[in-house]
């Protein structure tokens with residue numbers, strides 16, 4: 519079985535990794551109907567969540583283990599870490615185990631960029647960013663692959679996180695506008711990415727502040743678990759909603775606060791051309807991203823095709839598969 523570490527993954531560099539990630543993700547969204555899909559399994563604590571995210575086609579079964587612990591950065595740890603496993607459907611034998619922390623950031627950013635490609639104004643230039651933690655630079659990187667972003671308006675309630683972001687972006691050639699709150703960020707933006715990590719029902723800005731910005735595309739990635747949202751419910755009520763997998767988003771996304779069935783499109787329908795991208799009559803479009811297992815499957819399928827990692831024997835190697843006890847004989 520192959521073990522693939524973060525170091526193995528970073529060796530190819532971000533550009534090549536992101537280009538591949540986008541290609542595998544787009545391919546898999548293009549064959550959405552072939553997958554066995556389900557909402558993820560979650561165990562909640564006051565301070566965080568543990569999730570298992572399975573997805574399979576007829577060749578491979580995969581799952582990702584992932585957490586979200588908003589208090590971790592104060593302990594010097596990431597809020598989110600993840601591990602993945604890809605198995606052979608024919609035999610059930612695992613084929614690889616890999617770090618999915620980095621690939622979670624990459625696949626989320628790739629999904630955001632793909633959604634923006636179809637749903638944001640094509641000449642989008644001003645990006646708003648609320649939350650400048652671990653995901654933030656990946657989100658910027660991805661949007662830059664699709665749009666000529668000239669200005670980023672950003673805010674985080676942690677000044678050190680804003681300084682880190684500014685430092686990482688200082689050679690980007692993008693004009694950086696540090697803002698004092700979410701209300702200031704949203705002024706005049708074409709694309710807005712919200713990516714805070716707080717297990718609470720947060721309102722980062724009022725709907726009234728954006729309601730006349732009728733070409734706005736909002737990519738909300740931080741509201742991704744019951745009781746954890748970022749946006750004004752009035753905004754959610756009034757936007758065109760696009761989700762990854764409704765069955766899961768209904769309980770985890772910004773739309774969790776809306777009663778009854780919510781009118782929506784799934785992103786695969788738009789990628790496959792079955793539903794329209796941005797239409798003139800759309801107004802604000804909200805991509806209510808929570809993270810879906812198919813995107814993780816795509817990342818593991820991508821790793822599987824790469825000649826990286828190291829072979830390690832974790833499972834029993836037996837001459838007679840019925841003689842498991844022989845492992846204790848010398």
Ligand SMILES: NC(=O)c1ccc[n+]([C@@H]2O[C@H](COP(=O)([O-])OP(=O)(O)OC[C@H]3O[C@@H](n4cnc5c(N)ncnc54)[C@H](O)[C@@H]3O)[C@@H](O)[C@H]2O)c1
Pocket residue numbers: 586588591597598622623626648649650651652653654673674675676679713714715716720738739740741742807808809810
């Ligand atoms: N949708 C997806 O597919 C997906 C994938 C990965 C992560 N996420 C979510 O994205 C979010 C960000 O993840 P991360 O890894 O960057 O976390 P992180 O902890 O590294 O960064 C979050 C940042 O938000 C800031 N913040 C928290 N509350 C705030 C508030 N009220 N106002 C302004 N800033 C605030 C924190 O100071 C921190 O810098 C998390 O909620 C995570 O669960 C979603």
